[in-house]
Amino acid sequence: MKPVLALVGRPNVGKSTIFNRLTKSRDAIVADYAGLTRDRHYGNGRLGSQEFIVIDTGGFEPKAIDGIYKEMAKQTRQAVAEADVVVFVVDARAGVNAQDHEIARYLRKLGKPTVLTANKAEGMTEGVQLSEFFELGLGEVLAVSASHGQGMRTLAELALQPL
Ligand code: GDP
Numbered sequence: 001m002k003p004v005l006a007l008v009g010r011p012n013v014g015k016s017t018i019f020n021r022l023t024k025s026r027d028a029i030v031a032d033y034a035g036l037t038r039d040r041h042y043g044n045g046r047l048g049s050q051e052f053i054v055i056d057t058g059g060f061e062p063k064a065i066d067g068i069y070k071e072m073a074k075q076t077r078q079a080v081a082e083a084d085v086v087v088f089v090v091d092a093r094a095g096v097n098a099q100d101h102e103i104a105r106y107l108r109k110l111g112k113p114t115v116l117t118a119n120k121a122e123g124m125t126e127g128v129q130l131s132e133f134f135e136l137g138l139g140e141v142l143a144v145s146a147s148h149g150q151g152m153r154t155l156a157e158l159a160l161q162p163l
């Protein structure tokens with residue numbers, strides 16, 4: 001069985017961009033505004049000889065505006081349930097917000113291996129600007145930049161390490 005990685009996090013943090021990097025595909029739609037990718041999405045990744053499956057989340061067809069958050073939460077729960085390891089993506093530039101805290105609380109309760117990943121970290125000084133993510137209570141934060149292709153291999157290594 002190939003290990004399964006689920007990418008979770010609030011809209012617009014770069015989950016689909018990471019998905020595309022890890023799977024080397026352009027399948028996931030990368031949106032310039034929050035929430036455009038509409039389908040939960042599976043792809044194949046490879047690290048050396050180790051193959052793995054990646055699940056992107058954040059996709060759904062919103063039927064009503066008040067249904068969006070419920071549907072997002074449902075997708076996240078489903079993806080996380082299927083996953084061996086969770087890649088929780090946050091936005092290094094935007095910092096921590098209430099939605100991040102909500103997802104973090106859920107992931108801490110669940111207790112699955114989780115890699116906290118701060119995307120959009122190109123050109124940032126890690127120690128100084130990323131320390132606030134420790135308050136999510138999920139340990140170390142890995143700084144990456146999906147659009148610049150930085151940290152993608154390290155992310156795959158860290159995610160597959162505990163398996
Ligand atoms: P998702 O909603 O979490 O799937 O986020 P997307 O992958 O659709 O990306 C949302 C926006 O962030 C897009 O405009 C991306 O081009 C941008 N983005 C993704 N990764 C990076 C990154 O590493 N650095 C910067 N500066 N922008 C990024």
Ligand code: MG
Nearest residue numbers: 015016037058
């Ligand atoms: Mg997306």
